[in-house]
Amino acid sequence: MHRRVGWLIFIPVFLFVAIFSVGPALGILFASLSGSHGATIANYRQTMTAQYGNAFVMTSSLSLYSSVIATLFGFMVAWSLARVKSQTVQKLLMAVSSTMANFAGLPLAVAFMATLGTSGILTLLVNQLFSVNLTNLGWNLSSFSGLLVAYLSFLTPLSVILLLPAVTSLKKEWEEAVYTLGAPIQTYIRRVALPMLFPSLVSTFALLFANAFSTYVTAYELAGGSVNLVPILIGYMVNGNVSMNLGLGDALSMEEMIVLSLAVLLYLFAQRRSHLHAKGGRAQRAA
């Protein structure tokens, strides 16, 4: 009786996900495989042409660079934060991280245009103080490097939030044991901390990569069509800004979903390893 009630409670959620998530996703799968003369893979073939293939390379590169840098810098920040004694500083930096991780999308794009755009506050200030024109130096917010900087501003705090629990879970005794044996902190980081944190670093990287790969609004507002990215192409498809067919947009969407699925699988795998690590540590301590 109890079990039946449990499954009944689950039915509305199941229907909700089926209607508003899985159903539409299956819809684009079928649409991507349909043409005017029945089933076809022509749409997928078209996504392999130079323009769309290049969009995948560009999106992957941008996601890879931004997620690797954000993971490494986020790790350094989390490491430093865990060593700060002042609770106030810790709380302040955590609040800043939480706010900035949520500060993505349109407001962030506007903030970057207002700060580092051609007439941005910082661009003008640098010009006024040092007589240096950032644009002449090659700085362009609507370019690959401009997007990279913007992506880092929300991926890095997210990385800090994700990595801090893992970093703080490192036992102080392990570090003290390394020092007692006469080894420097570098040895502790290389031989103890990094191997312990490796699964968390991989899972954080995977989540950041997925986040960067699916970022649309920030890229759309900052770069528009000047950087060839998959989410922007799909967005143009819906807005009707380019002469693309719906099937092609569906095929691009399916391919994006495959990339994101691989990132999520990597995340889940690394999470599992991380839990096994933790369990192993607990078992060893108990023994």
Next chain:
Amino acid sequence: MLHKLLTRAILVVFLIGMLIPVLGLLIFSIDNQGLFTLQNYAALFSDPSFQQALVNSIGISLISVALAIALFTPPLWYGYLFNTRVMRLMEGLSFVTFVLPAVVLGLAYVQFFSNPPFALAGTPTLLPFAFALFGMPYYIQAVLNRLRHTDVRIYHEAVQSLGGSAWTSFWRIQFQAMAPGILIGSILVFSIGMGEFTITQLTTGGSFMTLPIYLQVGFQNNPLTGAAMAVIGMGIAIGGVFVTLFALSKRNRGVRDAAH
């Protein structure tokens, strides 16, 4: 010593990096050729379109929150206490949103909901469902973390062994334990609703004015008013974070009181 200096330097660089776009935006929104002014904010609040966008955003976000509470809370509560398979399924379902980004979902909705009897594309009807879907993983984690953190199962068994009724266990223990999680989850869903742009733009074509749509149009027409709007958007994000942190700091009080 060197390590201490290095960690401090890293934190300072991080803080500066985070504050630069925020300060740039803030100064840009109040700058009037070297003089500071609040006229961009005044212009914003006196604009009827802004007021309408604010009402629309709050309304849609509140409906999303209600949907999230009604749909996700009962199976989470039941799954955690009585059937872990239901709980695992809920956790598994939440990953669906990670592989289905807003732009893809927008394209899917435009095609899937264009024909009768579900011709909903072009109207705001789909928005609360989409926002609840995007908020699903965060809501689920917020409630599950609460249930796990307070280990409701043990308290539930204690109430039963002391002869307490199922209602006492639910109202005095389980609900008290879940309430901060529901609050945090609701705040997260609400802030997703207040800031979501992609689905709104793609499914309604921008015809339904929400704050993010207003911000985009506003920044194109008048960057200064747009910047003021972005500051307000950031204020909402900061407010959400602080309310969440405040709720978290009070997390154990309810259950501890009930247990005593």
